[in-house]
Amino acid sequence: MNSAEFLFVVCQRGAESALKNELAVSWPEFRLAFSRPGFVTFKLPPDHGLSPDFDLRSVFARSYGFSLGRLVGAHAETMAEQLWELAGHRAWDHLHVWQRDPAVPGDRDFEPGISTLAQQVGLIVAASRPPSVAPQRVFPVNLVARPGQQVLDCVLVEPGQWWIGGHQASTMPSRWPGGTPKIDMPDEAVSRAYLKITEALLWSRLPVAAGDHCVELGSSPGGACQALLDRGLIVTGIDPADMSPVVLQHPNFTHIKARGADLKRREFRRVKWLVADANVAPNHTLDTVEHIVTHRQVDIQGILLTLKLIDWHLADQIPEYLQRIRSWGYPLVRARQLAFNRQEFTVVALRRRPRPSNVRFATRRRSR
Numbered sequence: 001m002n003s004a005e006f007l008f009v010v011c012q013r014g015a016e017s018a019l020k021n022e023l024a025v026s027w028p029e030f031r032l033a034f035s036r037p038g039f040v041t042f043k044l045p046p047d048h049g050l051s052p053d054f055d056l057r058s059v060f061a062r063s064y065g066f067s068l069g070r071l072v073g074a075h076a077e078t079m080a081e082q083l084w085e086l087a088g089h090r091a092w093d094h095l096h097v098w099q100r101d102p103a104v105p106g107d108r109d110f111e112p113g114i115s116t117l118a119q120q121v122g123l124i125v126a127a128s129r130p131p132s133v134a135p136q137r138v139f140p141v142n143l144v145a146r147p148g149q150q151v152l153d154c155v156l157v158e159p160g161q162w163w164i165g166g167h168q169a170s171t172m173p174s175r176w177p178g179g180t181p182k183i184d185m186p187d188e189a190v191s192r193a194y195l196k197i198t199e200a201l202l203w204s205r206l207p208v209a210a211g212d213h214c215v216e217l218g219s220s221p222g223g224a225c226q227a228l229l230d231r232g233l234i235v236t237g238i239d240p241a242d243m244s245p246v247v248l249q250h251p252n253f254t255h256i257k258a259r260g261a262d263l264k265r266r267e268f269r270r271v272k273w274l275v276a277d278a279n280v281a282p283n284h285t286l287d288t289v290e291h292i293v294t295h296r297q298v299d300i301q302g303i304l305l306t307l308k309l310i311d312w313h314l315a316d317q318i319p320e321y322l323q324r325i326r327s328w329g330y331p332l333v334r335a336r337q338l339a340f341n342r343q344e345f346t347v348v349a350l351r352r353r354p355r356p357s358n359v360r361f362a363t364r365r366r367s368r
């Protein structure tokens with residue numbers, strides 16, 4: 001039986017209100033307890049019966065787990081000992097330690113991931129574990145967990161303030177430390193969209209394969225196209241703005257200098273995957289994509305959309321956006337604010353379930 005009283009949720013800095021509004025609808029029995037930019041806790045109802053790997057079904061939660069308590073102190077070694085007093089009664093397979101985001105991803109050179117400080121704290125905590133807790137000779141710190149493994153979470157919320165929790169790994173993001181995949185951006189990447197599309201492909205497990213045709217609407221300067229070309233795809237970028245010369249010279253790349261809505265739909269006849277990252281309002285992107293994918297000569301199998309929250313209040317419309325996408329004949333739809341997203345979120349939509357697959361898709365809007 002899971003007797004946890006609080007849930008901790010980590011999100012993008014600035015996304016707290018969107019997260020709280022979302023959970024107020026889907027989990028009205030949760031009570032807001034503590035909130036800092038990028039870190040929120042909720043008091044759970046008694047006898048909540050939530051399993052250690054329960055699905056929060058949240059767009060804005062980057063990672064979450066059951067809280068074991070908060071530690072305040074000045075010395076990492078002392079706090080590590082206190083951590084094991086909170087967590088030492090259980091067996092753990094992994095330790096994930098990360099810092100609350102100090103900025104919005106992409107601002108002030110910040111990108112999500114494991115900071116040097118977080119890794120150092122992780123090593124101190126792992127070194128001070130009691131032998132009974134994690135008997136492995138090397139206790140994994142900030143590595144990707146396997147489904148079913150028990151993860152001890154330590155979020156560095158402030159200097160000298162750690163929140164401790166735990167969860168059972170299941171979905172892809174729940175296996176990554178802090179819900180963030182480790183992605184190295186190559187020196188030649190022309191924009192941070194390289195990070196976004198790489199995370200989107202890892203999260204969505206869109207079954208793209210070398211030789212597939214892919215179109216990106218809103219492709220300039222070309223970081224996402226580079227990541228797709230690196231995977232061997234044949235890529236067409238559609239954007240009225242210029243592409244980077246590095247991308248233009250790739251033999252598998254074609255640039256159509258136009259807006260998405262200006263194209264003849266038969267241009268999309270051989271296209272298997274559609275990616276959109278245009279900096280316009282969500283309904284504008286959805287109008288353009290709908291016009292393409294509902295044409296009878298077009299058979300696009302999967303869509304990866306970045307929808308821009310030009311106003312945070314648009315987050316309330318997400319269920320309608322997803323329902324609209326389903327209505328085009330894409331019953332398998334999921335949405336997530338990726339770690340590398342900015343004030344935006346990502347949607348993956350598929351016509352058919354890929355095989356083999358253990359990816360959870362919501363095929364209709366759930367009501368509770």
Ligand SMILES: C[S@@+](CC[C@H](N)C(=O)[O-])C[C@H]1O[C@@H](n2cnc3c(N)ncnc32)[C@H](O)[C@@H]1O
Nearest residue numbers: 191193218220221222223224259260277278279
């Ligand atoms: C965030 S940037 C795209 C970044 C790009 N995905 C990359 O990998 O570097 C947004 C782009 O959307 C383009 N855009 C805006 N409206 C568009 C439309 N209707 N059709 C195509 N592109 C559009 C803009 O010109 C701009 O280059």
